[in-house]
Amino acid sequence: MRVGNIIVASGAIGTQVGAVITLIVGMLAVVEIVLVSYLATPAKTQAVLRLLHNWVSAHRPQVLIAISAVVGFSLVANGMCMAASELVAKSPAALCGAIPG
Numbered sequence: 001m002r003v004g005n006i007i008v009a010s011g012a013i014g015t016q017v018g019a020v021i022t023l024i025v026g027m028l029a030v031v032e033i034v035l036v037s038y039l040a041t042p043a044k045t046q047a048v049l050r051l052l053h054n055w056v057s058a059h060r061p062q063v064l065i066a067i068s069a070v071v072g073f074s075l076v077a078n079g080m081c082m083a084a085s086e087l088v089a090k091s092p093a094a095l096c097g098a099i100p101g
Helices: 002-009 013-040 042-058 060-087 092-096
Strands: none
Touching: 013 042, 042 060
């Protein structure tokens, strides 16, 4: 939802289309890399993915805590930035343009 707001606020239609394409390619890059590596070396890819799966399974609580902490920090920082922008009566984009989320 925030990505849509950022893309719409970015301006010209060419910029918006470029941003959407970049976002989609970036999101699918992980899957594409795994598929290409599986085509090239299936046994090695399967071994690496099995190791990654086992590690994530063993550290599931820590991974979830880390993800929650990053998302929570981002939300708090974004909220503080929006509150600050309202206090100084400037647009949120002027103060919060660099904060992702």
